[in-house]
Amino acid sequence: MGTWSHGNFDNDAALDWLIDITTQLLDEISEAMDAPQSLQADALDADLVPCKIELLCTMAESGMAPIWPSAQTLLDWKSVYLKAWDDSIDALQPDALYQRDRRATLVETFDRMIDLARSDQEQESEFENEE
Numbered sequence: 064m065g066t067w068s069h070g071n072f073d074n075d076a077a078l079d080w081l082i083d084i085t086t087q088l089l090d091e092i093s094e095a096m097d098a099p100q101s102l103q104a105d106a107l108d109a110d111l112v113p114c115k116i117e118l119l120c121t122m123a124e125s126g127m128a129p130i131w132p133s134a135q136t137l138l139d140w141k142s143v144y145l146k147a148w149d150d151s152i153d154a155l156q157p158d159a160l161y162q163r164d165r166r167a168t169l170v171e172t173f174d175r176m177i178d179l180a181r182s183d184q185e186q187e188s189e190f191e192n193e194e
Contacts, residue, residue: 072127081122081127082129082130085119085122085127085129085130086129086130088115088118088119088129089119089129089130089131089132091111091115092112092115092116092140093132093140095108095111095112096139096140096143096144099143099146099147100147102143102144102147102148103147103148103150103151104147104148104151104152104154104155105151105155109144109147109148109151112144113168113169113172116172116173116175116176117172119176120172120175120176120179123179123183124179128179128183131176131179131180131183131184132180133184134177134180134181134184137173137176137177137180138177140173141170141173141174141177144169144173145166145169145170145173148166148169149166152165152166
């Protein structure tokens, strides 16, 4: 189809690139989930996974949703991440308020992703039923 409008993502090359980027982010999150030790509260992936989720969510809310894994996979990711974080955060002796607020932010981040994925998957299902 090539180009269909004047927007930055209104062409095949841009959408192919977008799919590549979102797939890369999802793959990196999946790899981190396969190695829970990398998700301990002081580990790099513990910081980067929520950032990657935030980017994916922002893109989805802007009409550029990735091809999400199943909602069950996302729920599993949330469980794996929070367990690793919960099991490791106390050793760092953070301020109790920070610990509470950070965990709430993590839960909100994962829940946002799960909600967006469910919404996208419901829309896809409705579209398939119309065909």
